[in-house]
Amino acid sequence: MDLRDSKSRLILIVAALGAALVIAVASCGGGGGDGDNGDGGSSQSQDSGNGETDGGENSGGSGNGGGEEDGSGEVLAEVSGEENITLTITSAEREEGGFLTVEGTITNEGSETWFDIRWSGDEEELADNRFSMAGASLVAQEEGHRYLILRDTSGRCLCTNFGNGIEAGETLTWFAQFPEPEASTTQVDFQVGNMPPATIEIR
Numbered sequence: 441m442d443l444r445d446s447k448s449r450l451i452l453i454v455a456a457l458g459a460a461l462v463i464a465v466a467s468c469g470g471g472g473g474d475g476d477n478g479d480g481g482s483s484q485s486q487d488s489g490n491g492e493t494d495g496g497e498n499s500g501g502s503g504n505g506g507g508e509e510d511g512s513g514e515v516l517a518e519v520s521g522e523e524n525i526t527l528t529i530t531s532a533e534r535e536e537g538g539f540l541t542v543e544g545t546i547t548n549e550g551s552e553t554w555f556d557i558r559w560s561g562d563e564e565e566l567a568d569n570r571f572s573m574a575g576a577s578l579v580a581q582e583e584g585h586r587y588l589i590l591r592d593t594s595g596r597c598l599c600t601n602f603g604n605g606i607e608a609g610e611t612l613t614w615f616a617q618f619p620e621p622e623a624s625t626t627q628v629d630f631q632v633g634n635m636p637p638a639t640i641e642i643r
Contacts, residue, residue, distance in 0.1 A: 515529070516531070516532060516638075516641060519635050519638045521636055522554070522634055522635060523550050524548065524550035525546065525548060525549070525550075526547045527544065527632070527635055528544045528546070529543070529630060530543055530544045530545065531543040531544070532628075532640050532641070532642045532643070534620050534642065534643065535620075538619060539618070539619070540578070540620045541615060541616075542578075542616050542617075542618070542630060543615045543616075544613070545612065546602075546614055547611040547612075548606040548608055548609065548611075549609070553605040553607050554605055554608075555602075555605035555606075557571050558634075559572060559573065559576075560574040560575050561589075563575075565595040566589075566591065567595075568595055569595070569596065569601060570601065571602045571603070571604075571605060572599055572601040572602060573599035573600050573601075573615075573616040574589055574599055574601075575632055575633065576589055576599065576616045576630065576631065576632035577618075577630075577631055577632075578618050578621070578630055579629040579631070580627075580628050581627075581629070582624070582625050583622055585621070587618040587619050588618070590619065598617035599615065600613075600614035600615055600616070626642060627639060627640070
């Protein structure tokens, strides 16, 4: 899979449609709402009382920051959880058009191929993305907003799809795109599936 070609193609789709999803979260909460109110091609905001982004149920630890990535540049954050899965974030950049693109790698350190359709999230609209980053979200605690993955009107996300799974010992690159947080926001929490939240700095 050509990561850059895929990302560029999807950027054009969503730029034309103006799809963006933003959900307000409680300022005192540890995360943001259920994320079930997304609707392709629209922008939404609502109150939420539940914090899904605390990652407290995971056995894996969270080690943000530090270290070097093999050929991929700086490591902004790295978290471990699920079934011997390590998620690394190497880039979080604002882009023209009101996007924030997050990129990194995912490594299956287990002994079997790993597949988890739950990573596509709970929204029916995103179900066709299957095992992908479609269920990822960003929480900007400073703003009290939770940002959901960008998608087109057919529910196709601007993110990586892992196809039939990640083989044992395999490391894959990934990307996910979100509406751009406010200009004053410099830190967000990234979360997908049941992985612990990863706090990252954005520029």
